[in-house]
Amino acid sequence: MRFRLALSLLSLALFAAPAAAQLEVDITGGIAQPMPIAIPGMPTPNVANTPAGDTAALGQRVADVVTNDLKNSGLFNPLPKSALQTVTHPQVTAPDYTFWTQSGAQALIQGFVQANGDGSLTVGCYLYDVLARTELTRQGFVVQPAQWRRAAHKCADLVYTRLTGEGPYFDSRVVYVSETGPKTSRIKRLAIMDQDGANHRFLTNGQTIVLTPRFAPNQQTITYMSYTNNRARVYVYDIGSGSQRLVVDQPNMTFSPRFSPDGRYIVFSMAIGGNTDIYRVSAGGGTPQRLTTSPGIDTGASYSPDGSKIVFESDRSGTQQLYVMNADGSGQNRISFGSGRYGSAAWSPRGDLIAFTRIGGGFNVGVMNIDGSGEKILTNGWQDEGPSWSPNGRVIMFFRTGQGSGKADLWSVDLTGVNERPVPTPLDGSDPAWGPLLP
Known part of the structure; x- marks a missing residue:
């Protein structure tokens, strides 16, 4: 996996050569320096x-x-606002390359926000190679005014994908369990938000305990467990209507x-x-x-992205371990087969890795190949668990519980173990669950 950026290798205009090489930074070990990038306000x-x-105002x-x-990706170092130039609308497609070269930026994002006659907005997004003085990509996003943040996330995804070769992930949502109250009697509610924490709202009222929410592929429904009338049962929640229904009407815990x-x-x-x-x-x-018939406790199932495993x-086996089976x-x-116990497994959307929680001298989030080889621990908090993939x-999101306090918070970490x-x-x-890209 490489961080590919079609920018000049040279960092100062003073050393510019007629032919500029491509810059390729290997970030598999998490040692790359963030790429300097300029993102001025977008004119109208x-x-x-x-x-x-x-x-x-929307442009800014x-x-x-x-x-x-x-910036949150850990791969880019946006210039401070004090180092940015005020961009006029004509300059959006004709950047002042001399200024941006002197600023130290290697990449430049410019754009515009325009109101349309039908009440919608068009957000234009342009990416430039500063030292090579070329446009790398552009795209326009038409949204309703209330969805302007989605246009911004799509612009960031366009740039991220073009410069890193990785797939997009900014235009997505997270469902999780919001907690409040004392350690011995926590109030737990389903909540949903954008991946950056914006557009937050509660889905349930906290009258029942909820755990382990997970998105459906259509992103319109969520399945979760709720303690209702002192029974653990599986429900499905419809985000649009706010309705919920019982999935399996059984007297046993599900x-x-x-x-x-x-x-x-x-x-x-299901416990029987x-x-x-x-x-x-x-x-x-x-x-x-019924899929398993062992005499112990089998739980925490997660599908491979193709649904076959x-x-x-x-x-x-006597201790909590991870297993793989056909669907x-x-x-x-x-x-x-490492030291300690293993749980809360989550299959990567790429299909190549499985994230997990390892318990042994603490709770830590790690990843392994799908055959169990190549195990790597990514976090070292006191109690880190519940990994969910971007x-x-x-990127992996998880929750961290503080020692003694019982308070839990959401965190994220790069696949290399950096940018926590x-x-x-x-x-x-x-209990975060990162949903797919929004349509």
């Missing part, structure tokens, strides 16, 4: 009022969101649900007579199909 051809504010707000996205990649099934655990196994049921309900945790329950094989498989950073939430948070 004509100032117009919209329900989200006037287009001049869009640039701020793009800046925040790219928990740890997750959708299949095609959205047709929900895989979950002291034994817990993994089951599969149609997303619309019906009779569950499932990774899960089981204590059938129909056949071919069950243990894959974790849509491009480059907190994810903003209004209250404490746990």
Whole structure:
């Protein structure tokens, strides 16, 4: 995996040569220096009022969101506002390369915000190679004023993908469990937000405990476990209508649900007579199909992105370990053999890695190959757990519980184990689930 940037190798105009080489920085070890990039406010051809504010103010707000996205990736170093030039609308397609070269930027994002006659907005996004003095890519995004942040995320995704070769991930959402109250009686509510913490809202009222929310592939429904009438049961929540329904009407405890990649099934655990196994049921309900039959506790199932395999945790060997099986329950094989116990497995959307929590002298988030080889621990907090992958498989979100306090917060870390950073939430948070890219 390489961080590819079609910019001149030379860092000062004074050393410019007729032919500029391409800069390729290997970030597999997490040692790359962030790329200096300039992101000035985006002008408007004509100032117009919209329900989200006037287009001049929106131009700066869009640039701020793009800046925040790219900075949070850990791969870019946006220039401070004091080092930026005020860009006019004609300059959007004719950058002042001399100024930007002297600023130290290697890449430049310029754009505009324009109000359209039908009430929509057009946000233009242009990426330039400063030292080579060339345009690398451009794209326009037409959105309703209330969706201006999505246009900003799409602009950041365009730039990120063009300069790194990685897939996009900024235009996505996270569902998680918001927590408040004392350690012994926490109030837990489902909450949803953009990946950067914006557009936050609560989905449930906290009257029942909720755990392990997971998006459906259509991003319009969420499956989760709720303690209702002192029973753990699996539900599906419709984001648009706010309605919820019981998935399996069983007298036994059901928990740890997750959708299949095609959205047709929900895989979950059910406890019967002291034994817990993994089951599969149609997303619309019906009779569950039993997938495991071990005498221990089998739970925490997660599908491979193609839906052919499932990774899960089981204590059938005497300690909590990870296993992989075919989607129909056949071919069950243990894959974790390191020191400690393993749980909360999550298959990468790329299909090549499995994230997990390792318990032994602490709780740490790590990754391994799908056969269990190449294990790498990414975090070293006191209690880090519950990993969830970004849509491009480059970043992992998890939750960290403070020692003694019982307070949990959301964090993210790069696949290389660097750029560990907190994810903003209004209250404490746990059990994050990162959804796919928005359509």
